[in-house]
Amino acid sequence: MSIIGRNSEIELLERYIASKKAEFIALYGRRRVGKTYLINQTFKGQFAFSMTGVLEGRKDDQIDAFLDAMDIFGYKSNERPKNWMEAFSQLRKALSDRISNGNPCIVFIDEIPSLDTQGSGFTKALGHFWNSWASTQDNFKLIVCGSATSWMIKNLIDSKAGLHNRITHEIKLLPFTLKETEEYLLSKNFTWSRQMVLQSYMFTGGVAYYLSLFDESESLAQNIDRLYFSENGEMRREYKRLFKTLFNAAEPYMRIVETLAQKKQGMTRKEIIASMKAEKGGTLSEQIQNLIECGFIRKYMVREKKVVKENSGIYQLVDPFTLFHLYFNGKAKGDTRFWENHINTPVVNTWLGLAFEKVCLLxxxxxxxxxxxxxxxxxxxxxxxxxxxxxxxxxxxxxxxxxxxxxxxxxxxxxxxxxxxxxxxxxxxxxxxxxxxxxxxxxxxxxxxxxxxxxxxxxxxxxxxxxxxxxxx
Incomplete structure (x- = not known):
């Protein structure tokens, strides 16, 4: 299958893989934007090893996933590794032949945050694997991927421990633009007008997986009703799933975005604290920064007398799907055809106006x-x-x-x-x-x-x- 958009990301990935030195590439971005699909399609059939972390799995589950991946790639393990140090030692030995042939030895670890279970020593073992061996192999190419953006930044990109400054390249994968959304829908035989494409973007925010749930035999209104307002809609419970996947403690993050949703133009940090009755401190600042990195909110400066004041920043909720959910959640009251029944009514028209502003800002x-x-x-x-x-x-x-x-x-x-x-x-x-x-x-x-x-x-x-x-x- 062809990849819609992502031309610049593919160009970067191919350049990094073709380089004459070891590469440690971190690909991150919010849930369901197509990170795994991008890597699998770009390097299909080229992996020396590939594994996926088990979401919410224990250490034993992750080791099982590692052994299963070793078996899939034809590497035999004589004994079960007791820990990640032993697991990476087995991987190093298994890859020795692939390394020696001179071709790029591509290793892909997907959902890497899931592997870092409490007390597992995963990041320490990964750091040792890279520092002691992988970084010295000029044709070794490690690609790691994860949706838990806060983990990716804290433990890899901005690591203060064994992986400090070890990432050679980072790529943040964003949702589709409006143009890419249109290209995707056209590739799936949708015959929607640009007005409908625009409204679909207001609902999905260009998230590839959400777009894949659309049915070309239905109108946009029918799709929205089926996916969100029907009793078993596939996106009905997506809001909580989204935050629980991205953040270990999801509730504080949800409180912040729900607070910001009350004021369309956004709030200062001081206003957020007052509205949430939260305590001042580094935790809130870290949570806000994580939400910015994940694309849920943006920080913009306030123009006053001749200068843009850095200390007067406004935090604004801009993620289309989150805005949609927080605006319409609870309004349907059991109406499974809510969208079709409320086209051209004030409740929908008001939202369209607000959503259009956010699309422009994006x-x-x-x-x-x-x-x-x-x-x-x-x-x-x-x-x-x-x-x-x-x-x-x-x-x-x-x-x-x-x-x-x-x-x-x-x-x-x-x-x-x-x-x-x-x-x-x-x-x-x-x-x-x-x-x-x-x-x-x-x-x-x-x-x-x-x-x-x-x-x-x-x-x-x-x-x-x-x-x-x-x-x-």
Whole structure:
């Protein structure tokens, strides 16, 4: 099967495998984005050894999985290893012939966080295996993969122990972009309009596995009802599974995202602590950083008087599926055809507007390319007024090194969008408030990004920069 997208990742992987030195490659990313599929398809038939950790397995389960993999690859083990030091010693001996032939000796360990059971000594043994032997073999290529991003970063990428600075390359695999989502659906014979592709992205966030659950014989609404709102929907319980897979203690992480979901523009760290009634300290900071690494939240800076204040960062929930779940969870009340029954109702339309904003925030590079400023150094951030009497907010600001700023208004509509006098005046007030409160001396490009084509009228003609959702592809 061909791989959709992932061209840059495949190019990197092939370059690393072809190098003339030992490589220790860490591939990480959230659950179900296609990490295992990418490695298996790219290096199919080339592995000298490959194994997968047993999710929630004990040490004995992991050793059993190791022995089973040894057997699959034709390596005979005379005795069962008592620990991981002995297991890696057996692997080293088994690979000696493959190493000596000069070709790349590719070893793939999938779901590696699962192997590190409490008291197992796995990471210590892996470090010894790499430091004492594997790193000295120029054609040895170790690829490790895992969904538990916090473990991957703490124990491998930023390890302070035996694996400190041993990772030669790290690749963070992100969900599909909107363009890649469209390519995937087309490859599966879906005949959906771009409006439906956009809405499917709002639901799945471009996660490959979620997209694979779609049925091309159903409409998008039917798919959403079947997958999420039906009694046995395959994604009905995905939210909790997702967090339990990524984090050993999932509850604190879920509390953070559920807190952030209450405020669409996000919260400062101080506001998060106050809302959660949490204690200040390093644990919360680490949890927030892990959520950023996993792509659930983003941190953006606040533009104030002439500078973007690093200490005034706002944390915002941006993961589409998590936002979908937290918005609609409990609203169906047993209605297994909730989505079909609520198309074009306020509850769905409001969500579509919020979700479109997040899709735009996840595709700022594509917006820059559409504006033909991708070669210009920029900062992207949001802004919210400090005037509590007339609160104003701009969701996307592109601050450019060429002395200009794009103030972007993001508007969702399934039909051609009409900029009314009322909405135009609101936009003008927001833009004026931004200039006044920030004191910027840069030039301003008023920018309108709409999900559907913009109807021409006297107000739309007053907006110099106009884009549609097509620019996100």
């Amino acid at each position: 595709h700022t590079q594509q917006i820059k390319e559409a504006l033909r400023i991708d070669a210009i150094s920029t900062q992207q951030y949001s802004w919210r007024s400090k005037d509590k009497k007339t609160p104003a907010q701009i969701d996307l600001i592109i601050d450019r090194a060429d002395g200009m700023i794009n103030l972007c208004e993001l508007k969702y509509s399934e039909i051609d969008y009409t900029l009314t006098e009322s909405e135009f005046n609101k936009m003008e007030r927001r833009f004026a408030a931004f200039v006044s409160e920030t004191g910027t001396r840069k030039g301003i490009f008023k920018t309108l990004i709409t999900a559907s084509p913009l109807k021409k009228n006297q107000y739309s003609e007053s907006i110099p920069v106009k884009l549609t959702a097509d620019c996100l592809y």
